[in-house]
Amino acid sequence: MxxxxxxxxxxxxxxxxxxxxxxxxxxxxxxxxxxxxxxxxxxxxxxxxxxxxxxxxxxxxxxxxxxxxxxxxxxxxxxxxxxxxxxxxxxxxxxxxxxxxxxxxxxxxxxxxxxxxxxxxxxxxxxxxxxxxxxxxxxxxxxxxxxxxxxxxxxxxxxxxxxxxxxxxxxxxxxxxxxxxxxxxxxxxxxxxxxxxxxYIERPVSECTDDTFSALLDDLSERLDETHTVAGLAQRTRMSTRSFARRFVAETGVPPMQWLTRQRILQARLLLETTDLPIDEVARRCGFGSATLFRHHFDQEVGVPPTSYRKTFACAAESA
The missing domain is CATH 3.40.50.880 (Class I glutamine amidotransferase (GATase) domain)
Structure with a gap:
């Protein structure tokens, strides 16, 4: 006792x-x-x-x-x-x-x-x-x-x-x-x-020293709702898929699709904190193919479901 x-x-x-x-x-x-x-x-x-x-x-x-x-x-x-x-x-x-x-x-x-x-x-x-x-x-x-x-x-x-x-x-x-x-x-x-x-952990956007990648990441951050592939991104930078993936990790510390998922989650967190958009619409605006896929990635990255996160942080924002 x-x-x-x-x-x-x-x-x-x-x-x-x-x-x-x-x-x-x-x-x-x-x-x-x-x-x-x-x-x-x-x-x-x-x-x-x-x-x-x-x-x-x-x-x-x-x-x-x-x-x-x-x-x-x-x-x-x-x-x-x-x-x-x-x-x-x-x-x-x-x-x-x-x-x-x-x-x-x-x-x-x-x-x-x-x-x-x-x-x-x-x-x-x-x-x-x-x-x-x-x-x-x-x-x-x-x-x-x-x-x-x-x-x-x-x-x-x-x-x-x-x-x-x-x-x-x-x-x-x-x-x-x-x-x-x-x-x-x-x-x-x-x-x-x-x-x-x-x-509760903030994950800042990666800073790049390479102008090509810096411009690419800025563009991707504005187009998170669109579909992107490693092959397509490599083509935009005029690199082979393998070279692009290697250079991307060197610049950001993570593979391209993992970086993209994290940025989508960051955007989703902002929407959950500051809007009352339905979960399906948050998923669509952040580039997830479905609300189910969005919930999976959000729970995996943040540690709680989107609805629980909204209850905690939307209330905190309102009372601040």
């Missing part, structure tokens, strides 16, 4: 991610007939104020010894650095050795990695930092596309709000769906979200 939660803080911690674990685990919800967690905010030195980039300081009332018998250690995001406090890393290793659950939010995964706790484990972090996490800790298995990874006693989440997803998942796993749903309802957030990080 999950009774006690310790949250170790260091300087330059992220206020929102700290707030996430406070909101899920630190709020007394006895008014909703929920058990209260034994919640402990810890610092390397008891009573020493810790700052974050917003200018707000937090003074942890507990030292790291409060981690030694906690059921869950929740590590919020903090500035990524080369060295983390050795006392904190040792406390995390002790917690892992005795079987405590470890949870990280966003860049908190780097703290776990520095403690050697990601070796051989599946994990994630914010998509912006995923490559760096994998490079720093090559024995880890970093998945940049998901909102969180549950690897038993190690749960890592992607950026910011994904910490809510991971925390609620952990509550659901340890205490049941009814408790997790009640917490989510009181936080006014969905108990579970669809999809992963891919729907």
């Amino acid at each position: 999950l009774h006690s939660v310790a949250v170790p803080l260091i300087d330059d911690f992220a206020m929102f991610e700290f707030g996430v674990v406070c909101e899920v685990f630190g709020v007394d919800r006895s008014y909703a007939a929920l058990p209260r967690f034994d919640f402990r905010v810890c610092g390397v030195e008891t009573g020493v104020p810790l700052a974050n980039p917003t200018g707000v300081t937090v003074t942890p009332p507990f030292g790291l010894e409060a981690m030694d018998d906690a059921d869950l250690i929740a590590v919020p995001a903090a500035r990524i650095r080369d060295d983390y406090p050795t006392e904190l890393l040792a406390a995390l290793r002790r917690a892992s050795d005795r079987g405590a659950i470890l949870l990280s939010v966003c860049s908190g995964a780097f703290v776990l990695g520095a403690a050697g706790l990601l070796d051989g484990r599946a994990c994630t972090t914010h998509w912006r930092y995923a490559d760096e996490l994998a490079a720093r800790y090559p024995k880890s298995r970093v998945d940049p596309d998901v909102l969180f990874v549950d690897d038993g006693d190690l749960v890592t989440s992607a950026g910011t709000v994904a910490g809510v997803d991971a925390s609620l998942h952990l509550v659901r796993r340890e205490l049941g769906s009814a408790v997790a749903t009640t917490i989510a309802r009181n936080m006014v957030v969905p108990p579970q979200r669809d999809g992963g990080q891919r729907q």
